[in-house]
Amino acid sequence: HLVWRNPKVPQGTATKSEYSGGRLADSVRVGTVQYMLRRVHSFEEFIKFVEYFVDVVATYNGDFVVFPELFTLQLLSIENREMPPAEAIEALTEYTPRFREAMRELALRHNINIIGGSHPTRVPNGRVENISYVFLRDGRIYEQAKIHPTPNEVSWWNIEGGETVSAIETDCGPIGVLVCYDSEFPELVRHLTDQGIHILFVPFCTDERQSYLRVRYCCHARAVENQIYVVMSGNVGNLPNVSNMDIQYAQSCVLTPCDFPFSRDGIAADTTPNVETVAIADLRPDTLVTARNNGTVRNLRDRRHDLYGVVWRGK
Template identity: 75%
Template sequence: VFAGRLPTLSKRIKKFGTVEAYVEAIQSKQQRDPVLSFQLRNDFELIGIIPNYLDADTQSLGYGMHLMWRNPKVLDDETLAEEKSYGGRHPDSVRVGSVQYKQRKVASFEEFIDMVRYFVDVVADYKGDFVVFPELFTLQLLSMEPEELTPMEAIESLTKYTPQFVEAMRDLALRYNINIIGGSHPTRVPNGRVENICYVFLRDGTVHEQAKIHPTPNEAYWWNIQGGSELDVIQTDCGPIGVLICYDSEFPELARHLTDQGAQILFVPFCTDERQGYLRVRYCCQARAVENQ
């Protein structure tokens, strides 16, 4: 809250008769004042007119304009009440739940989805905006196979679950009103290649795909997984995000590419089988965050 000037009032007072009439003309844009007109265009609120505010200001005839400029970061009472009902968070904050997923034997696809639903339910109950599952967490579905498969056969078997997986995860995002970063799932794409794809299920019902750009040597050798060729931001209700799957986080240019597109959050679902692999991904993610902050 502050006071402003009316530097052209002394020249216009004869025309308008009173300061009130002059201010009304400025508010209705019939008259321009170099100070007050600018302030009103920038959402300053006029509270009133202060007489005898500054006698030395002869251009303003001593008057001051009582003004308020609201801080957009400070919530009004109504908005504050809404925020309190949604976890007490500010509009520019995001709540993320990251799932450490234990692989267990399942007897059916429905049992697998029930396990996934548990984590979605918990994060949604905490008013989360995103729940993040790990890379290749759908490998759990291989526990239903009646006999041991070769690596190639195993991945081929997993690709057959893609339609069910996408439909079920999309339904969870809608039912629980939460955005789901769906780890990753081996998928046979239209050109016949198998790619390691992260499906992103938004709570508005849309589904996005992000393939792993750099498969690891083992993925390529044992599973014949091939890398994707496109890397784009995904627009969400919490702002633009990007996804880098595991090994992709170790390539600085990928994170920079997403940041240049406006990504504000980078999600990195990953799966490692050694401590050094886990630490490598963790430290690389920290480095990507520092490089692009």
């Protein structure tokens, strides 16, 4: 007998609630901000720059806008003097409550979900972690700490890694966020994909092209092997009086799997390197379902669970 399997319907035993965890939108519009670091004179001026880009993507009816990793280091330029690293990171963590409240207000006012780059935060146990805050347009705030601080972050700012990686439920379905270097560890993205994400947001901060390409190549590999969309957002410009932020290199983009239903070269949107700008793309989660079930290759379905797997030992 013949069996026809609808390529748009997920295969397996998972129930609808287990699979989607929320609304699976027909189309999700994302905007990635390639953000220029420049001196600011006050917290209010910083938020004014941020709101400009939130408003731009919201005007284009975006569902998500994403900012780069460590873009809040711009706040250290308010003092107009170069502080020692320990003093600088302590001063930056003091902005956390104001940053959270201001970004939450922007998400509510502009009716858009904001991936707030990342911001060094002192957590209750006294450690400083590099945390990406997700501000949903219904007022909820989620946190995703960077799991793997780079050697640079550890030596300059004594940043420590987080311990949890979890999908975030939104009105557009479950998403994941990994900060920069974390995208270079395939196990983390597979762990998120197993939780049902279709879109991964990667705020990053790289100083030169080689560093950038490590992140980009790994992000595209994650898009192919997990059959997900990956949205990258990076900094450009410089902050001369802020330690360890002398130069930046970025080419922010929206990446897709490489198969016939997707954009040519697996790139849904791209930017000109090192120019402050925004790239916008419409992403269709149902196309991912089609590719996973009926694509030229089916990376998720063809895994050999009898031979290998990802085991999460954290919380």
